[in-house]
Amino acid sequence: MENGRKDSFTLAILVNNKSGVLMRVVALFSRRRYNIDSLSVSETENPDISRITIVVHGDRNITEQIILQVEKLVDVRKVYEMTMDGSIQRELVLIKLNADETTRTHIVEIGELFKAKVVDVTPSTITMQITGSLEKLDSFLELVRPYGIVELVRTGMTALERGSRPLSETTFGDEG
Amino acid sequence: MKITGADIIVECLVEQGVDTVFGYPGGQVIPLYDALYRNRGRIRHILTAHEQGASHAADGYSRSTGKVGVCIATSGPGATNLTTGIATAYMDSIPMVAITGNVPISLLGKDSFQEVDIAGITLSITKHNYIVKRIEDLASIIREAFYIARSGRPGPVLIDVPKNVQEASYEFENVPLKEVAPKVSRLREKDIEAAVQLIKSSKKPMCYVGGGVIRADAADVLNEFLDRIDSPAGSSLMGLGAVPVSSERFTGMIGMHGTRVSNMAINNCDLLIVIGARFSDRVISKGSTFARQARIIQIDVDPAEFNKNINTEIHVVGDVEVVLGRLLKLLPEKISHGEWMTSIKERKARFPMQVAPHAKRAKEILEALDEVLPDDSYVTTEVGQHQMWTAQYLKKIRPRRFLTSGGLGTMGFGTGAAIGAQVSHPDARVVNIAGDGSFRMNSNELATIARYKLPIVIIVMNNHALGMVRQWQDLFYEHRYSETTLDTPLDWVMLAHAYGVEGMDLGPEDDPEEVLKRAFDLKKPVVVNALIPSDDKVFPMVAPGASISDMIGFVDLNPLVD
Structure with a gap:
């Protein structure tokens, strides 16, 4: 339970920023039957490197296997497990909820508790934006679900290590 | 100097020390074949x-x-036809570079004539692959591809070169070859020391040897190690030859068609040392019962093999030869396990592989082959019963001289592999042991064997059936021979003659040694049609899902003792 959910782990994968690299990583997960809960990818401070954040579920053994298999890909520079304590993990959710005159204020109040932002309102719906950890998003979604979710989109978890050193400078060695 | 992409490919191949390539021309590699034609004195192309x-x-x-x-x-289709061979190489960790042509970049992605996304197709059967989109990158990609193919755990790499890149021109300069050093970057002293401690405290060690030992050319140091720690050793199919078949330490193959002795030793030892092997399902069978009582040291160049199929205790990451050398240094004194080795020898005498009522003819033929075959010969096989019989009975199995498709189990592998072995060792004898089912798959390569006058002897163990599947149908599907009877009256001798190759029959009454001697003495390509009864079986065996301790069909010369 490293990122707030049971049997779920967050991996940060630094890869060469080339076409087809994401496909190689995803194809490996698919071929070896590793389950991806969420995935996000973008360029980093170094334009030659992209960073893929993958949340996977499986037992400890599977996670170690995944790391070792992913490390073998030629375009993968580094794989790092982002622990709950050692990293900041965030996801952005856009959610469109049923909201009429009677329910709108309640929903906005719940949103305020979670620092959600109202980004669009129509006579029958309200659209909000919320960021946070898995736990926070899960509790928010549980509270607003009864109002009726019209549409929901999540960016996938992204994560950064705590402390001053960037991931690209940490050296491989004593983790196992 | 500016040269074309096609010439850059040839120059890079020469730079890598390539003397021979195997291939087939087609529309999108005409520029490359033109460069090969102009450089035919430097690189030999086998069609x-x-x-x-x-x-x-x-x-x-x-x-x-x-x-x-x-x-x-x-x-x-040229590219897709390579894929079975690429996957075969991938599963057995064989260094290979496959070069394919593709349509010009402007036509890529337009469903052009003979266009496939071969990089996408081979994604999961290569160590890495490339589409060369810029002539500027061509030379460095080829160099990198060779390096990747050879380094660490070897494997195939594919380079897809669109035709316009072959035709473009760019500056080329030779660069010195990048040496591939044995991989030890993740080798940790504390793991070696932990292994040494376990070895010292063991009373009944057993080694499980895999193809990694062959790939690392580590057979000599392995045998020294076995003597030093006084241990028996069994092997996977891919590890055969690393320990001489004649060695008293060698217990035979482990697993489904392994020996009773190997499988008992695995489940009786107190320490299992796994060297360059990957716990294939054909070895471990029911994983939960494999070496449960033993502590396990695993030595492998690829750390992803640790805890993949079987959890192991000590993980030593590194080139097998280097690791075994380090262990030898830390174990200077010879260790003795007299009682354990004696019990192994007794079991070997009691459960011999060399008595086989269920494969009498195959065994006779293989024993005759052992007599006829020079020591430095190359043996290839196809896949199926004949392959297992060869693994069980043939004594002349040596590192890099026994070529068989282990991981992928590719029928049709042996004929091509024999061509590769004969071309690179023109003075040695090469024999392909085939089954009639397998040989049908790629018998068209007789055309290649004839074209280059390769004196390969192909022994077709002809049981008029897909024998291994038939065996399973007999044992587990109540003799329902669904599509496994090959009763078309096919005249193998006449087929050989059609290609200009010699053909011989080895009938049930013939003396195999006499016929094989005649075949080898011709010093020409020969197909030997060796008749085998359809119902002969590969035994002993472990039924699917059973523990390797529960073998069926083994020979026990002393059944009253236990």
Whole structure:
């Protein structure tokens, strides 16, 4: 339970920023039957490197296997497990909820508790934006679900290590 | 100096020390074949009958020489025909570079004639692959591809070169070859020391040897290690030859068609040392009962093999030869396990592999082959019963001289592999032991064997059936022979003659040694049609899902003792 959910782990994968690299990583997960809960990818401070954040579920053994298999890909520079304590993990959710005159204020109040932002309102719906950890998003979604979710989109978890050193400078060695 | 992309490919191949390539021309590799034509004194091109044959030949070249095998095909069907050979090489960790042509970049992605996304198709059967989109990158990609193919755990790499890149021109300069050092970057002293401690405290050690020992050319140091720690050793199919079949330490194959002695030792030892092996399902069978009582040390160049199929205690990451050398240094005194070795020898005498009522004819033929075959010969096989019989009975099995498709189990592999072995060792004898089912798959390569006058002897163990599947149908499907009877009256001798190859029959009454001697003495390509009863079986065996301790069909010379 490293990122707030049971049997779920967050991996940060630094890869060469080339076409087809994401496909190689995803194809490996698919071929070896590793389950991806969420995935996000973008360029980093170094334009030659992209960073893929993958949340996977499986037992400890599977996670170690995944790391070792992913490390073998030629375009993968580094794989790092982002622990709950050692990293900041965030996801952005856009959610469109049923909201009429009677329910709108309640929903906005719940949103305020979670620092959600109202980004669009129509006579029958309200659209909000919320960021946070898995736990926070899960509790928010549980509270607003009864109002009726019209549409929901999540960016996938992204994560950064705590402390001053960037991931690209940490050296491989004593983790196992 | 500016030269074309096609010439850059040839120059890079020469730079890598490539003397022979295997392939088949086609529309999108005409520029490359033109460069090969102009450089035919520097690189020999072997034209196969089919691209699959080229891929297996490159594989056989690599397995038998230790160098990188190279195969070439055109786009589309040419490229897809290579895939079985690439997957075969991938599963057995064979260094290979496959070069395919593709349609010009402007036509890529437009469903052009003979266009396939071969990089996408081979994603999961290569160590890495490339589409060369810029002529500027071509030379460095080829160099990198060879390096990747050879380094760490070897494997195939594919380079897809669109035709316009072959035709473009760019500056080329030779660069010195990048040496591939044995991988030890993740080798940790504390793991070696932990292994040494376990070895010292063991009373009943057993070694499980895999193809990694062959790939690392570590057979000599392995045998020294076995003597030093006084341990028996069994092997996977891929590890055969690392320990001489004649060695008193060798217990035979482990697993489904392994020996009773190997499988008992695995489940009786107190320490299992796994060296360059990957716990294939054909070895471990029911994983939860495999070496449960033993502590396990696993030595492998690929850390992803640790805890993949079986959890192991000590993980030593590194080149097998280097690791075994380090262990020998830390274990200077000879260790003795007299009682354990005696019990192994007793079991070997009691459960011999060499008594086989269920495969009498195959065994006679293989024993005759052992008599006739020179010591430095190369043996290839196809896949099925004949392959298992060869693994069980043939004594002349040596590192890099026994070429068989282990991981992928590719029927049709042996003929191509034999071409690769013979081309790279023109003075040695090469024999392909085939089944009639397997040989049908790629017998078109007789055209290649005839074209280059390769004196390969192909022994077709002809049981008029897909014998291994038939065996399973007998044992587990109540004799329902669904599509496994090959009763078409096919005249193998006449087929051989059609290609200009010699053909001989080895009938049930013939003396195998006399016929095989005659075949080898011709010093020409020969197909020997060796008749085998349809119902002969590969025994002993472990039924699917059973523990390797529960073998069926083994010979027990002393059944009253226990």
